[in-house]
Amino acid sequence: MTTIKELSERIHEFCKERNWDKYHSPKNLAMSVAIEAGELMEHFQWIESNEAFDHGKKNSSEISDEIADVAIYLFDLARTLEIDLGNAITKKMKKNAIKYPA
Amino acid sequence: MTTIKELSERIHEFCKERNWDKYHSPKNLAMSVAIEAGELMEHFQWIESNEAFDHGKKNSSEISDEIADVAIYLFDLARTLEIDLGNAITKKMKKNAIKYPA
Amino acid sequence: MTTIKELSERIHEFCKERNWDKYHSPKNLAMSVAIEAGELMEHFQWIESNEAFDHGKKNSSEISDEIADVAIYLFDLARTLEIDLGNAITKKMKKNAIKYPA
Amino acid sequence: MTTIKELSERIHEFCKERNWDKYHSPKNLAMSVAIEAGELMEHFQWIESNEAFDHGKKNSSEISDEIADVAIYLFDLARTLEIDLGNAITKKMKKNAIKYPA
Numbered sequence: 001m002t003t004i005k006e007l008s009e010r011i012h013e014f015c016k017e018r019n020w021d022k023y024h025s026p027k028n029l030a031m032s033v034a035i036e037a038g039e040l041m042e043h044f045q046w047i048e049s050n051e052a053f054d055h056g057k058k059n060s061s062e063i064s065d066e067i068a069d070v071a072i073y074l075f076d077l078a079r080t081l082e083i084d085l086g087n088a089i090t091k092k093m094k095k096n097a098i099k100y101p102a
Numbered sequence: 103m104t105t106i107k108e109l110s111e112r113i114h115e116f117c118k119e120r121n122w123d124k125y126h127s128p129k130n131l132a133m134s135v136a137i138e139a140g141e142l143m144e145h146f147q148w149i150e151s152n153e154a155f156d157h158g159k160k161n162s163s164e165i166s167d168e169i170a171d172v173a174i175y176l177f178d179l180a181r182t183l184e185i186d187l188g189n190a191i192t193k194k195m196k197k198n199a200i201k202y203p204a
Numbered sequence: 205m206t207t208i209k210e211l212s213e214r215i216h217e218f219c220k221e222r223n224w225d226k227y228h229s230p231k232n233l234a235m236s237v238a239i240e241a242g243e244l245m246e247h248f249q250w251i252e253s254n255e256a257f258d259h260g261k262k263n264s265s266e267i268s269d270e271i272a273d274v275a276i277y278l279f280d281l282a283r284t285l286e287i288d289l290g291n292a293i294t295k296k297m298k299k300n301a302i303k304y305p306a
Numbered sequence: 307m308t309t310i311k312e313l314s315e316r317i318h319e320f321c322k323e324r325n326w327d328k329y330h331s332p333k334n335l336a337m338s339v340a341i342e343a344g345e346l347m348e349h350f351q352w353i354e355s356n357e358a359f360d361h362g363k364k365n366s367s368e369i370s371d372e373i374a375d376v377a378i379y380l381f382d383l384a385r386t387l388e389i390d391l392g393n394a395i396t397k398k399m400k401k402n403a404i405k406y407p408a
Contacts, residue, residue: 035243041238053128070139074169081158260387287373297320
């Protein structure tokens with residue numbers, strides 16, 4: 001079972017090998033997350049909500065790549081800012097549980 | 103060390119308890135990823151790239167919450183479409199390694 | 205000098221001729237604005253702010269098309285909701301003038 | 307009838323009076339368009355396409371402001387890059403007419 005930390009380290013290694021660190025400022029990485037989120041959304045642009053699951057399953061391979069692209073930039077942004085993404089999610093879900101009681 | 107799968111299951115549990123599943127179509131979740139990505143980007147809107155790291159560290163708590171919000175919807179989208187996010191990232195990085203040789 | 209109203213009508217005519225009205229719900233048009241905004245942003249993803257003007261001038265034709273894509277969906281969204289975009293901008297700028305005094 | 311050019315000039319005047327020009331690089335303006343597009347989309351996040359028109363009419367005032375925000379940054383971006391937005395739209399629609407014959 002791969003952890004977020006392991007994946008983040010592999011992503012960082014990949015970027016260092018290509019000398020991309022200088023481009024990967026938090027500003028540019030946040031932009032990149034949003035750009036990839038737009039490409040992900042494109043798959044569901046003209047699809048109704050109730051068709052979206054079937055459409056998603058049929059185009060699973062392309063959508064999987066788009067989801068991965070968002071995740072790669074998001075994990076790299078968190079690492080760059082020394083934010084532990086697993087902890088961040090756990091902390092945010094505790095806030096959500098208070099804001100939206102079951 | 104928390105895995106993506108464990109976090110995804112906790113997110114799904116949280117949504118089921120609130121009866122949110124009916125709203126969480128892949129279309130709406132993809133929109134939600136993009137909406138939260140916009141909020142994350144807002145923190146770096148008027149900041150230069152070379153100021154972005156210091157700015158990010160100073161506002162680490164708010165930015166950590168925004169990163170978590172993107173991740174929560176992204177993990178939930180992957181789970182909804184029965185996509186293993188860890189595998190998706192690994193697969194995409196192999197493609198990236200071919201596209202961008204070191 | 206072309207007005208927003210004239211352009212909006214031409215855009216609507218274009219969509220009606222292609223029987224696209226059924227897809228152009230305000231929800232889908234708002235998504236489309238965001239998707240095209242992501243593509244526009246892509247042109248400036250790895251560029252520093254101080255390089256962005258020169259980069260923009262050099263790639264003026266492609267960027268012009270992306271700006272147009274955002275505008276086309278935005279104008280169509282406003283028309284669909286019977287919002288007069290010129291008035292909306294004027295009204296919003298009055299609010300901005302109060303919020304941010306010169 | 308207000309033209310795009312008149313509105314763009316008013317927006318530019320507004321920014322100059324507040325000494326905002328230094329922040330309004332094409333990179334930052336493209337980000338701003340995408341950020342505001344995300345806020346606009348938020349109004350339709352959990353709404354079905356067939357409910358979106360009624361929802362849009364009921365929340366017309368807030369949505370009108372969000373549409374204006376996207377337009378203000380978009381018009382300013384075009385002006386900054388010396389792109390005539392009216393021409394850009396006309397040119398792009400000619401391309402679209404070839405790509406998607408009626």
